[in-house]
Amino acid sequence: MSSDLLIRNGRVIDPAQGIDARADLLIRGGRIEAVGENLAAAGVETFDAAGLIAAPGFIDLHVHLREPGFEYKETIESGARSAAAGGFTSVCCMPNTSPVNDNSSVTSFIVERAASAAVRVYPIGAVTQGSKGEHLAEIGEMKSAGIVAISDDGRAVADTNLMRRAMEYARDFGLPVVDHCEDCCAKGGVMHEGEYSALLGLRGMPGAAEDIQVARDVMLAELTGARVHIAHISTARSVEFVRGAKARGLAVTCEVTPHHFTLTDAEVHRSGYDTNTKMAPPLRSQADVDAIIEGLRDGTIDAIATDHAPHHANEKMLEFDRAPFGIIGLETALALALDRLVHGGVISLSRMIELFSTHPARIFNLPGGALAPGSPGDVTIFDPDRAVRIDAASFESKSRNTPFDGWQLKGGPAATIVGGRIVWRREREITEQTKID
Ligand SMILES: [Zn+2]
Structure with missing residues (x-):
């Protein structure tokens, strides 16, 4: 090798x-x-x-590789090729497969499949059995089999007492908890709740749905001493909560996706209900994007992660209400970060590399993130500086669900x-x- x-x-x-x-x-x-x-x-x-x-190899803390169970969307092999074509040398895959990665046999299956993949693949284990939010998964056994974090990503852990216990276990096992923050007040929503959801007649997910859980879990991080990593942060208030947590010295970190620093909910309108603008958390307001940009600038946001979420074209070809949430991101992330953040004057090249490599390695305690001898x-x-035209048809990923097809970056x-x-x-x-x- x-x-x-x-x-x-x-x-x-x-x-x-x-x-x-x-x-x-x-x-x-x-x-x-x-x-x-x-x-x-x-x-x-x-x-x-x-x-x-x-630069030290880029590490994506948040991808969905869909194997086992949804190989028509992506496999560990195709997802790893997509990662390589996007400049990533390591990816961390979420457990919402079928079966869910909530026990050591699924973890071992992923580790074995990953051995022949183009890049390093690190599994993330579920917090709860089947990610159903009822009973804790076998966290210790999964850790022995190779997980690097726990998360019920795709769903929130709604039960506060269960989340507290999960954080205590994770702390004792030295694992970060990756937190998909979506309170039940977002239930039934398909886009950000605001002027565009009203204009389009679509059910909204208020920013408060994210804020409520981020606030709760910052408090639980303080109570338990666990390392809590907020996934795909998307609202101004959430950025404020993370900033406050850091100021108090808590082990709270967060990541942002390229789509959340690039697009607003106006894109759902502009694109004419393109289902490739539907993801969770949803594209937010301009004020939220402005706060995300400030969080990238001042160091509150620790990492850029893609939340690469492949879906088959037929699944996305439904009405906006019925289409699944999620877009792919591995092959567009670096171009968007360079174009929007570096050439946009928000951050330096060095800071961008911290967000893609240095910090992700530290947050999940992974090898890499530096070019030091050894x-x-x-x-x-x-x-x-190269001119890039995004061409979804040429992606290594098995899926094509991106709102950035045809963009010049x-x-x-x-x-x-x-x-x-x-x-x-x-x-x-x-x-x-x-x-x-
Ligand atoms: Zn998520």
């Missing part, structure tokens, strides 16, 4: 070590051996990264390296590369 590779002439940015310099990067035996100028290694394959940025030889190479991935092996590289990246300084 592991191999040797010399990445030459790139601009190496590693926030964990404070490195931002033109340098070579040598990987041997699947691990980082050295970062420095004019490295030489006889007989080692080289990758010319001139004009490109080399770290896994996982590297994301990207071109911050600036910047995108060039190559993905896992354990020193090039698992994906953009064709023509040599001829089309552009100058970066």
Whole structure:
């Protein structure tokens, strides 16, 4: 699996070590051996990264790979290829498969399937059996089998007492709790509750549905001392609660998806009820997006995660009310972050790499997130300036449910390296590369 590779002439940015310099990067035996100028290694394959940025491999804390049970939407193999094509070297897959990953045999199945996948795949176990919110799952056994966190993602853990007990177990097992925050006052809603839901005559999910649970679980984090990671944060108030939790020194972190920092609920109207604008949490108001942007800028938001949620075209071809929630994101995330956040003047390249790699590694305690000697030889190479046109038809994912098809963006991935092996590289990246300084 592991191999040797010399990445030459790139601009190496590693926030964990404070490195931002033109340098070579040598990987041997699947691990980082050295970062420095004019490295030489006889007989080692080289990758010319001139004009490109080399960063510690990107880690997506939140994907749905649909296997076992929904292989017509995605498989571990196709999802991992999609991740590689998006510049991700590791992904963490949610347990809402069929059967649900709520016991060690499902965890072991995923780990075995992942062994031959293009990127590293880390399973997340369910909080409760069947994610039904009634009885705790076998958290300790799943941890032994390889889970890196617990979550009932797709659903909220409504029972406060059960969530408290889950946090206590998770704390004792050293696992973060990934929190899908959606109070039952969102029930029946299909988009954000606001002027557009009123205009379109669609049932709304109020921002308060998210805020209520974030507030509750910040308090439970304080009560239990557990590490709580808020999934796909989408409202201004939630960002405020996380900011307050951090100020009090709690182990509360959060992630945002590219669609929640890029689009508002106006997109449901503009697109004419395109079901690829339907996801949970829903696209929110401009005020919410403004608060998300501020949270990205000031450090309140720790990570960018895609919530990659593949669905078959036939499933999304229903009326807005009846279509399933979710969009795919692995192959659009980096371009959206570069275009909207970096070129948009919100954050620096280094801060973007923290959000995609440094922090995700720390939050889930995963290998990687740095290019220090001895770290896994996982590297994301990207071109911050290349003109990109999103073409859903060419995605490696089995599904096509994206609202970004046809978008023109600036910047995108060039190559993905896992354990020193090039698992994906953009064709023509040599001829089309552009100058970066
Ligand atoms: Zn979720």
